Amino acid sequence: MFSWESMHSVRVGGISPHVTFLAESLARKGHEVHIFTRPGWMRDYDFINGVHYQRCPHDHSGGIIQQMNSMCESMVDRFYAVEHLFGEFDVLHLHDWHPVLAMHQIKNGRDIPWVMTYHSTEYGRNGNVNHDSPECKEISHREWLGGYESSQIITTSPHMVEELKFVYQFLDDKTFIVPNGVNSIRKDVDAGEVKKRYSIHPLAPLILFAGRMTYQKGPDLLVSSINQVLDNHWDAKFVFIGEGDMRHACQDMAYMQGVSDSCRFLGYVDDADLVDLMNACDIFCAPSRNEPFGIVILEAWSASKPVVGTHAHGIIDDFVDGIRAHFSPESIAWCLNALLNEPETRERMGEKGRAKVKREFSWDRIGDETLKVYREVL
Numbered sequence: 001m002f003s004w005e006s007m008h009s010v011r012v013g014g015i016s017p018h019v020t021f022l023a024e025s026l027a028r029k030g031h032e033v034h035i036f037t038r039p040g041w042m043r044d045y046d047f048i049n050g051v052h053y054q055r056c057p058h059d060h061s062g063g064i065i066q067q068m069n070s071m072c073e074s075m076v077d078r079f080y081a082v083e084h085l086f087g088e089f090d091v092l093h094l095h096d097w098h099p100v101l102a103m104h105q106i107k108n109g110r111d112i113p114w115v116m117t118y119h120s121t122e123y124g125r126n127g128n129v130n131h132d133s134p135e136c137k138e139i140s141h142r143e144w145l146g147g148y149e150s151s152q153i154i155t156t157s158p159h160m161v162e163e164l165k166f167v168y169q170f171l172d173d174k175t176f177i178v179p180n181g182v183n184s185i186r187k188d189v190d191a192g193e194v195k196k197r198y199s200i201h202p203l204a205p206l207i208l209f210a211g212r213m214t215y216q217k218g219p220d221l222l223v224s225s226i227n228q229v230l231d232n233h234w235d236a237k238f239v240f241i242g243e244g245d246m247r248h249a250c251q252d253m254a255y256m257q258g259v260s261d262s263c264r265f266l267g268y269v270d271d272a273d274l275v276d277l278m279n280a281c282d283i284f285c286a287p288s289r290n291e292p293f294g295i296v297i298l299e300a301w302s303a304s305k306p307v308v309g310t311h312a313h314g315i316i317d318d319f320v321d322g323i324r325a326h327f328s329p330e331s332i333a334w335c336l337n338a339l340l341n342e343p344e345t346r347e348r349m350g351e352k353g354r355a356k357v358k359r360e361f362s363w364d365r366i367g368d369e370t371l372k373v374y375r376e377v378l
Contacts, residue, residue, distance in 0.1 A: 001019060001023055001034070001035045001093045002037075002102060003015055003019045003095040004099065006037045007020035013212060014119060017182075017183075017295065018095070018181075021363045021366075022363065022366060025363040025370075026367050027051050028050065028364075029371070031371075032052070033050070034082060034089075036054045036078060036079060037053065038071060054078050056078045065138050072100075073102075079102070079106060088112075090378065091113055091378065092106065092113070092115070093115045093116075094117070094146065095119060096118065096143075097143045100143070100145055101142065104145060114150055115373055116153055116154070117154040118153065119292055119293070120160075122139045123163070123167045124216065124290040125214075125216050128289065152176060153174050154177075155177060156180055157177065157179065158314060159291075161175050163292070179293065179315075179360070182301075182361050185302050186302055187275055191280040194276045201235065204237050205237070206236075206237050206239060207281065207282065207285050207336060208238075208239050208278065208300075209241065209242070210296055211241075211296055212243070213247040214244040214246055218286075218287035218327070219246055219247075220253060222285055225333035226257070226262060227258070228334075229333050229336050229337055229340070230262060232337045238259075238262055238263050239277060240266065242267070247265060250265070251265050278299060282339075282346065284297070284307050285309075287325070289312060289327055290312055291312040297309060300353070301321060301350070301357045303350075303354075304353070304354045306322055306350045307353065308322060308323050308339065309322055309325070310324055310326070311324050311325075317356075
């Protein structure tokens, strides 16, 4: 596998757990798995939970394109060195656009099948807009190149299949849907004590956002909905976990709208704090404008929490395990108020979500589905 991030190298977002836990699932099934990734501050090689981590040092100067060029060159060199030691690989699997040039170079020298997983597109990350900047154009080109040259494409949802067809004209018969998986984060916590850590009254309703603070993820929509929630639930509190280019704008927006006292902008938090907050919250809110899948929703469900999402979230079964809002503060506020008004409904939806995670999104099942794709290309 080739990925610019993992749980045991550099961790950026949702690709990290996907790559890491998928690799571990495949290793448990008896396969030899190597992850080629960036080193961060770690050494060049580790063997962790049955998976070989091949960390590839590279030049960090310049912008994202220049850094990925350097990373890909390092990955290619490391790939041939690893093959010399371990033998030839059967299948190569890359994740998103970052390692595409490495695959392109390896493909030119070797006839080896490879699979590309799209976790998102540049179009979607920019809020369903094609930007004209040279950087965005180059990223989009690499996304297209990866899908064009790959033996098969994997993506995580029917929504992403349609997005790839719309943006890059990829054919249905080349694309497989393999969803994200999740490890349960359910934990017995004293919700009141967790809330008190953040100066929140133990009995106050807590709405949690966790994700990148970017336009795509819609934190501004949630901030703009707060006044309408407070009109009905004056003591509700809103905790925002994550960093991004909209964090300061959202903080300013909360101040201008007079709701700063009801908000906590925490930035990045460690995994233990995230797990505690996820288990202590009353509702998890994911107001995304574009969402290829939404692994954080699986995490919320695994903690038995109801979810307010948007119509970008195809995995939510409306009014069963969550509610899908329109892309507006008014709609998000309505959904939040509806759940805050009905504790029994919140509990029922949370348990329905947890049952769905156990049934459909275990990493053991995701590993089996991925192996089916590998067999198609061999």
